[in-house]
Amino acid sequence: MRKTDIGPPHYGQFLPPVIQAxxxxxxxxxxxxxxxxxxxxxSGDRLYTxxxxxxxxxxxxxxxxxxxxxDTYCDGYLRFTSRHNIEFLLTDPAKIEPLVADxxxxxxxxxxxxxxxxxxxxxxGWIHCHSAATDASGIVKALMDELVGHFTTMALPGKLRVxxxxxxxxxxxxxxxxxxxxxxxxxxxxxxxxxxxKVCELPTVVASCPxxxxxxxxxxxxxxxEVAEELCMFCxxxxxxxxxxxxxxxxxxxxxxxxxxKVSNARSExxxxxxxxxxxxxxxPRWPEVxxxxxxxxxxxxxxxxxxxxxxxxxxxxxxxRFFRMTGIEFTKQHIDDFRHAETTFKRSVHLKG
Amino acid sequence: MSxxxxxxKLDELETGPWPSFVREMKRAAETSPMAEGxxxxxELSYEDRVGxxxxxxxxxxxxxxxxxxxxxxDVPEQFPDVAQFHTMRVNHPAGWFYKTDALRKICDIxxxxxxxxxxxxxxxGDVILLGxxxxxxxxxxEELTENGFDLGGSGSVIRTPSCxxxxxxxxxxxxxxxxxxxxxxxxxxxxxxxxSLPYKFKIKASGCPNDCVAAIARxxxxxxxxxxxxxxxxxxxxxxYVRAGVDVRRDVCDLCPSRCLTWDDKTLTxxxxxxxxxxxxxxxxxxALRPGRERGACLLIGGKAPIVSGAMLSSVLVPFxxxxxxxxxxxxxxxxxxxxxADEGKNRERVGEFIxxxxxxxxxxxxxxxxxxxxxxxxxxxxxxFYEEYFExxxx
Numbered sequence: 001m002r003k004t005d006i007g008p009p010h011y012g013q014f015l016p017p018v019i020q021a022x023x024x025x026x027x028x029x030x031x032x033x034x035x036x037x038x039x040x041x042x043s044g045d046r047l048y049t050x051x052x053x054x055x056x057x058x059x060x061x062x063x064x065x066x067x068x069x070x071d072t073y074c075d076g077y078l079r080f081t082s083r084h085n086i087e088f089l090l091t092d093p094a095k096i097e098p099l100v101a102d103x104x105x106x107x108x109x110x111x112x113x114x115x116x117x118x119x120x121x122x123x124x125g126w127i128h129c130h131s132a133a134t135d136a137s138g139i140v141k142a143l144m145d146e147l148v149g150h151f152t153t154m155a156l157p158g159k160l161r162v163x164x165x166x167x168x169x170x171x172x173x174x175x176x177x178x179x180x181x182x183x184x185x186x187x188x189x190x191x192x193x194x195x196x197x198k199v200c201e202l203p204t205v206v207a208s209c210p211x212x213x214x215x216x217x218x219x220x221x222x223x224x225x226e227v228a229e230e231l232c233m234f235c236x237x238x239x240x241x242x243x244x245x246x247x248x249x250x251x252x253x254x255x256x257x258x259x260x261x262k263v264s265n266a267r268s269e270x271x272x273x274x275x276x277x278x279x280x281x282x283x284x285p286r287w288p289e290v291x292x293x294x295x296x297x298x299x300x301x302x303x304x305x306x307x308x309x310x311x312x313x314x315x316x317x318x319x320x321x322r323f324f325r326m327t328g329i330e331f332t333k334q335h336i337d338d339f340r341h342a343e344t345t346f347k348r349s350v351h352l353k354g
Numbered sequence: 355m356s357x358x359x360x361x362x363k364l365d366e367l368e369t370g371p372w373p374s375f376v377r378e379m380k381r382a383a384e385t386s387p388m389a390e391g392x393x394x395x396x397e398l399s400y401e402d403r404v405g406x407x408x409x410x411x412x413x414x415x416x417x418x419x420x421x422x423x424x425x426x427x428d429v430p431e432q433f434p435d436v437a438q439f440h441t442m443r444v445n446h447p448a449g450w451f452y453k454t455d456a457l458r459k460i461c462d463i464x465x466x467x468x469x470x471x472x473x474x475x476x477x478x479g480d481v482i483l484l485g486x487x488x489x490x491x492x493x494x495x496e497e498l499t500e501n502g503f504d505l506g507g508s509g510s511v512i513r514t515p516s517c518x519x520x521x522x523x524x525x526x527x528x529x530x531x532x533x534x535x536x537x538x539x540x541x542x543x544x545x546x547x548x549x550s551l552p553y554k555f556k557i558k559a560s561g562c563p564n565d566c567v568a569a570i571a572r573x574x575x576x577x578x579x580x581x582x583x584x585x586x587x588x589x590x591x592x593x594x595y596v597r598a599g600v601d602v603r604r605d606v607c608d609l610c611p612s613r614c615l616t617w618d619d620k621t622l623t624x625x626x627x628x629x630x631x632x633x634x635x636x637x638x639x640x641x642a643l644r645p646g647r648e649r650g651a652c653l654l655i656g657g658k659a660p661i662v663s664g665a666m667l668s669s670v671l672v673p674f675x676x677x678x679x680x681x682x683x684x685x686x687x688x689x690x691x692x693x694x695x696a697d698e699g700k701n702r703e704r705v706g707e708f709i710x711x712x713x714x715x716x717x718x719x720x721x722x723x724x725x726x727x728x729x730x731x732x733x734x735x736x737x738x739x740f741y742e743e744y745f746e747x748x749x750x
Contacts, residue, residue: 008445024521059382060461067454126399145370170659176571243409250403265563
């Protein structure tokens with residue numbers, strides 16, 4: 001009999017005994033050193049967590065190596081975080097030092113706790129996605145090579161959450177990050193007139209466009225669509241419903257940088273990221289323009305923000321005009337919103353800072 | 355014919371201190387021709403600066419309409435081993451906890467049936483098994499279910515629910531995020547595996563307002579823990595923090611968004627009626643302060659990324675609900691929302707966009723919820739008010 005719809009394995013069987021004994025009865029936690037947490041239960045039991053960065057894309061060989069570490073130091077118990085970090089769960093504090101040393105020897109940095117940059121949430125990019133305007137893993141690798149010092153220490157003013165999505169589908173939901181790196185297309189879809197009637201349903205294609213740029217027409221004796229190019233904002237929704245309308249384009253695809261978003265409710269309310277840099281070119285393998293721009297943003301924030309102040313809270317305090325001056329980023333027409341509810345983002349007072 | 359080709363550009367990303375995804379592809383390529391082919395395809399993308407994966411393709415396992423993403427290369431003649439490179443989404447255990455024997459089983463299955471490459475984890479939460487051929491899907495699925503793993507969601511379904519670490523390891527969890535996630539996932543298996551909705555529907559559970567799984571930004575239904583009574587204060591632990599040099603006035607009181615904390619160098623006074631339950635003071639002083647005892651969750655609705663009509667944050671739907679098994683109230687509410695949106699929503703219209711179109715007031719009426727002042731930042735400013743009915747003078 002073929003098994004279906006069994007659902008996920010019950011998490012209970014994967015919880016180490018110390019968690020089973022103290023589930024829901026944790027008292028407080030501390031961060032004795034970057035990348036290491038200790039959670040103390042009402043009972044006095046202590047659970048240690050060692051957090052290590054991963055490249056998200058993992059081979060089965062490396063997962064087995066991680067399993068070997070968990071078997072050696074943690075009785076085989078481990079977990080992953082929502083930001084692709086690996087967490088080793090220990091009860092014996094004497095094993096922390098050897099585990100950290102073992103991780104270092106194998107090239108896994110330990111950190112990502114407290115006021116640090118955590119691992120960069122990212123999408124598939126050119127490794128696996130059909131609508132990617134940029135790569136994901138490559139930019140993250142190049143950037144984290146530069147920022148790893150902020151992962152392994154906790155000297156930043158507050159938490160720094162960086163995320164990358166390779167197109168506006170935002171599978172990584174980067175729209176609420178301190179710094180968001182977003183792949184964008186800048187050329188309207190190229191219609192494959194021969195393929196379109198075979199693979200696309202025309203009313204669906206027309207309805208898919210949020211700005212009504214796609215209109216029915218006749219082409220070479222068959223029903224088809226045309227694109228009013230001046231209305232196209234390159235969202236790719238038409239491509240998702242109609243593969244004969246690709247947007248990928250080496251000359252026009254690239255990266256935009258967004259700042260000041262957050263999801264946590266701590267202090268300020270959750271907020272969207274706002275546009276900082278409209279476009280940077282794809283320049284593999286190390287995307288020097290993107291790495292330089294993000295590093296500069298981190299440096300300026302780190303040097304000027306107050307204790308606990310996240311990127312968006314800092315900008316809110318100093319004002320956007322001063323943010324653009326301090327970072328040396330040029331303010332352009334693209335920075336002014338012109339989509340839905342755009343006018344709610346216009347400045348409607350003379351409370352002008354800086 | 356082997357796909358092995360030189361990869362000079364990718365090789366540059368093997369250097370440097372951060373763990374390299376290129377090393378992962380090369381490790382997998384030691385035993386998998388598919389992983390070798392992937393190296394070639396990505397190197398080609400690095401040369402010509404576009405992706406080389408074709409759009410779509412309907413593939414799956416028998417009886418399911420979700421859980422597998424079809425993927426085909428647009429350069430199959432150059433890289434025949436990755437001409438097909440489908441992804442399987444595997445429903446993760448709540449909280450992403452594992453025992454190594456379970457992870458090793460997944461590794462063995464994926465070594466036999468796929469490229470040996472994975473994502474731990476994808477952004478929705480699933481284990482992503484990256485790259486296989488159509489004929490391997492059914493055998494892989496069979497071995498996964500034999501070993502206790504099922505597929506997650508893709509397409510127009512309830513997507514794999516996910517949650518923060520919750521009471522398993524966090525002192526701030528205001529409800530059992532893992533138990534709820536597991537229960538909802540089991541309850542909605544059919545809606546996860548078989549597309550029947552206008553578009554995707556994501557459910558995420560965070561145990562406190564810190565929202566470690568970004569539910570408010572990423573979930574159509576965000577379940578975020580909160581409390582209704584007073585923050586608990588441990589005076590002795592607070593004194594320890596002060597002795598250790600924590601500046602309570604500067605780092606706690608002055609940063610409180612509702613200014614409900616006062617510190618007179620000895621005593622912390624909290625005006626709990628004014629507290630916004632933001633977590634800042636508790637985050638700074640985890641030993642001394644904790645969420646109150648009357649705990650539950652705030653339900654929010656409509657969060658999403660930009661596609662189609664722009665990004666949205668979830669907004670308050672139910673200010674406070676007790677979250678306890680068997681979760682009947684929550685399940686009934688989700689059922690009503692899905693039924694309405696499935697009937698009235700347009701193709702590729704997320705529930706947040708649907709609410710924008712019909713109005714939150716009408717939406718509430720349709721699912722049988724009373725309007726509450728907590729749902730808005732402030733009442734309406736514009737005077738164009740819709741009324742569905744009006745009075746007529748009775749004829750004399």
